[in-house]
Amino acid sequence: MSSHQQVDHHDDHVHDHDHEHAGHDHDHDHEHEHHGGLKGWLYELFVPHTHDAADSIDDALESSTQGVRALKISLFILLATTVLQFLVVLISGSVALLADTIHNFSDALTAVPLWIAFILGRRAATRRYNYGYGRAEDLAGLFIVVVVALSAVVAAWQSIDRLFHPQPLHNLWWVLAAGLIGFAGNEIVAVYRIRVGRQIGSAALVADGVHARIDGFTSLAVVLGAGGVLLGFPLADPIVGLLISATIIVLLWGTVRSVGRRLMDGIEPELLDNAQAALERTPGVLSVPKLQLRWVGHRLQGAATIVVANAALSAVEETVDDARHQLERALPKLDDVVIQPVTGPAS
Numbered sequence: 001m002s003s004h005q006q007v008d009h010h011d012d013h014v015h016d017h018d019h020e021h022a023g024h025d026h027d028h029d030h031e032h033e034h035h036g037g038l039k040g041w042l043y044e045l046f047v048p049h050t051h052d053a054a055d056s057i058d059d060a061l062e063s064s065t066q067g068v069r070a071l072k073i074s075l076f077i078l079l080a081t082t083v084l085q086f087l088v089v090l091i092s093g094s095v096a097l098l099a100d101t102i103h104n105f106s107d108a109l110t111a112v113p114l115w116i117a118f119i120l121g122r123r124a125a126t127r128r129y130n131y132g133y134g135r136a137e138d139l140a141g142l143f144i145v146v147v148v149a150l151s152a153v154v155a156a157w158q159s160i161d162r163l164f165h166p167q168p169l170h171n172l173w174w175v176l177a178a179g180l181i182g183f184a185g186n187e188i189v190a191v192y193r194i195r196v197g198r199q200i201g202s203a204a205l206v207a208d209g210v211h212a213r214i215d216g217f218t219s220l221a222v223v224l225g226a227g228g229v230l231l232g233f234p235l236a237d238p239i240v241g242l243l244i245s246a247t248i249i250v251l252l253w254g255t256v257r258s259v260g261r262r263l264m265d266g267i268e269p270e271l272l273d274n275a276q277a278a279l280e281r282t283p284g285v286l287s288v289p290k291l292q293l294r295w296v297g298h299r300l301q302g303a304a305t306i307v308v309a310n311a312a313l314s315a316v317e318e319t320v321d322d323a324r325h326q327l328e329r330a331l332p333k334l335d336d337v338v339i340q341p342v343t344g345p346a347s
Contacts, residue, residue, distance in 0.1 A: 067118045067205055067298070070196040071111045074189040074212070078108035081185030088178035092171035097178050100222050104182055107215050110147050114140040114204055121297045134297030141204030141259040145252065148211050152248035155218060159241030166234055175226045182219030186212045201333045202298035203262050207255045214248050265294040271331065275302065278330035284308050284319035286344045299335040302327070307344040316341050 085101040117140040120133040193209030196202075221244040228236020260266075272293055279288045290305035304327075308319045320339050328334055 066196055067200055067202055068115060070193055070205065071115045071118070071208075074193055075108055075111045075115075077185055077189050078104060078111075078212070081182055082108060084181050084185075085178045088174050088181075092174040092178070097175050097222060100179070100182060100219055104186070104215055104219065107147065107151065107211065110144050110208065110211065113143050114208055116140070117204065117297070131296060131301070134299055135263075137202060137204045137297035138259060138262045138295075141207045142263065144204065144207050144211055145256055145259055148214060148248065148252055148255070151215075151218075152245045152252070155241055155248075156245035159238040159245060162238035162241070163235065166238075172226045172230050176223050179219050179221075179223035179226065183216045183223070186216030186219060190216060200298045201295070201300075203258045203295070205298075207259055210255050214252075217247075218244055262295045267293045267295065271300075274330045275304075275327055278326040279304060279306055279323050282306075282319065282323040282326045284311075284315065285323055289342075293331075296335075298333065300331055300333045301335060302331075302337040303340070304337065305340045305342060308341045310343045316343070 082101055082105045085097065085104065089098045089101055114137070117136040120136040123133050125132040190209045190213035193212060194206050195209075197205030197207075197209055221240045222237075225237030225240045228234075228240070272291065275293060276288055276291055279285055279291070286307040286309060288304060288306050291302070292304070293300055293302040304323075306320070306323055308316050320341050323339055324337060327337055
């Protein structure tokens with residue numbers, strides 16, 4: 001192989017070593033911001049962070065496959081939940097439950113654009129989209145954020161309307177049961193999507209899991225409201241609805257930051273620290289004056305400039321290759337990296 005191919009091109013190396021490093025230990029001691037007490041529990045419940053260097057899946061195609069599988073299974077669970085709720089609507093005639101059922105059905109369909117985005121992400125790069133189609137996943141995450149915000153606004157509007165125009169609820173025990181069904185179905189989906197989203201590093205899939213969790217608590221609000229009516233407080237339903245709507249808006253901000261950061265090519269500082277340390281411990285690397293990383297969907301791309309000892313070309317090539325392998329071990333989700341060597345004083 002010529003020196004030009006070895007130093008400047010990296011297309012063929014990424015998956016040629018069968019990922020023997022996937023099982024190796026690498027640094028997991030980076031810090032995430034953690035909140036204590038009730039605030040910490042609520043924050044982790046609705047704004048879970050992704051463990052980007054841990055629990056990772058080391059192949060882009062496999063991670064996309066897992067993402068699509070999670071969306072398929074969760075979509076069917078939510079549709080089954082919606083059908084059960086609709087059957088209770090037919091029995092009880094509850095307008096509030098009908099609204100929640102329609103809400104859950106429309107929210108289940110938000111999995112479709114993310115599903116499409118995962119499929120698009122598998123497509124090979126073209127001359128027009130020469131970085132590939134991974135960014136479609138982040139756009140789908142933005143769409144999910146918009147849908148969640150709109151659902152909060154609609155729920156608040158309906159709650160305000162019920163405050164001024166109270167509506168009687170009938171067959172409240174059926175309404176209670178259907179609300180619990182809605183909560184259980186959404187929570188199962190939330191746990192599953194968030195877990196898979198963390199594993200593959202997909203902020204959009206985690207956002208969709210948070211979306212399902214919020215929907216579950218919206219269904220739980222129907223239960224609390226019906227319980228309040230049973231206890232003789234007819235305005236309990238709209239008041240709880242308003243509280244849930246306000247909570248959705250407040251807690252949605254964390255998801256907006258996560259998805260927006262990806263769209264702006266933001267990166268978690270601990271990932272950059274891990275990459276910097278991996279390059280600096282590579283034998284032959286004197287310093288790392290420039291290092292860039294960015295997420296494209298749930299995969300990482302990067303570029304680095306390293307200062308190497310003023311040695312023979314073959315030694316420089318070997319140092320670049322070692323540096324690339326060190327990066328892949330430290331960042332299992334790394335798809336592509338350009339390493340530019342610059343010679344420095346001989347060691």
